[in-house]
């Protein structure tokens with residue numbers, strides 16, 4: 498099964514052996530009958546430790562990212578937490594991109610920081626700065642996000658992974674924004690891929706989940722231990738919803754990318770917009786690297802509003818199709834003010850975001866309607 502969409506539809510989705518059901522059943526059972534103590538029928542004993550529906554999702558995720566094994570969790574942060582428990586301990590250092598998702602930063606800073614894990618935030622789009630701090634700190638882990646949330650910065654995965662590996666660091670890439678439809682970090686040298694499957698993978702804003710996909714079998718064994726021992730596993734119905742979403746991931750990402758590109762181009766010349774951040778624009782600092790390492794630029798667009806925070810607040814209040822809400826990656830368009838919403842937890846830190854920044858999760862609706870909606874909201878500022 499070589500092509501992406503074929504894998505998305507079929508990996509881990511064999512028809513049910515017993516009934517022929519084309520869609521494998523959702524296994525809700527928490528426990529499994531044993532034929533004598535320890536004599537398991539299908540290898541399953543208890544659904545925290547193993548569940549057929551979650552295993553189907555694991556098979557699918559590993560196939561999409563090109564990993565040896567994958568693990569599904571109750572949320573993206575649960576996945577990150579289990580990964581960090583596996584790979585760092587007191588006295589270790591994490592280098593992370595200086596615009597990582599606020600929740601990731603909070604986990605590293607407030608939770609792992611309290612347990613003696615140090616961290617340094619670095620501009621990983623600057624390879625000289627990356628080389629300098631990774632060389633000096635020799636961190637256990639390099640954590641990067643590309644495109645990043647919410648500034649849409651692009652990190653050259655291959656170049657940064659080479660630097661990190663030369664200094665013995667493990668490379669973790671949060672691939673939530675790009676998804677494996679557009680970018681494969683493991684093929685570019687990463688060791689672990691992280692997802693908030695809540696976003697594009699699920700794709701319909703109806704399930705919270707996370708995933709880890711790993712290249713190395715020994716590291717996978719260590720994660721498997723904590724997946725069960727900590728127990729933040731994905732529920733069967735959530736696993737099913739995620740599988741169902743993934744089947745259309747390729748199609749959705751094409752449409753998200755087309756719509757986002759059109760909106761980014763349209764807003765670049767709008768008088769109420771100071772700047773548009775979208776890696777598909779030739780004006781974007783990371784455009785060249787994104788063109789090299791991605792197969793599309795994704796559905797996320799951020800804009801800086803010319804009139805500052807008050808104008809930004811008005812824009813997010815005035816759109817009608819773009820719903821004011823946190824999260825992203827669903828078929829419906831969303832709009833939000835990161836400094837006051839998704840990234841409020843990093844206010845006042847090195848990772849704080851500009852207060853006039855508005856983030857758009859561009860959905861798959863008709864582009865004429867989406868453009869009219871956002872342009873009308875911006876026009877109302879320009880003419881006020």
Ligand SMILES: Cc1ncc(COP(=O)(O)O)c(C=O)c1O
Pocket residue numbers: 572573574575598600601642646671673674692693694695705706707824
């Ligand atoms: C890039 C990124 N990584 C990780 C997460 C955390 O995922 P979750 O909200 O599913 O715990 C998010 C959530 O917004 C995110 O945007």
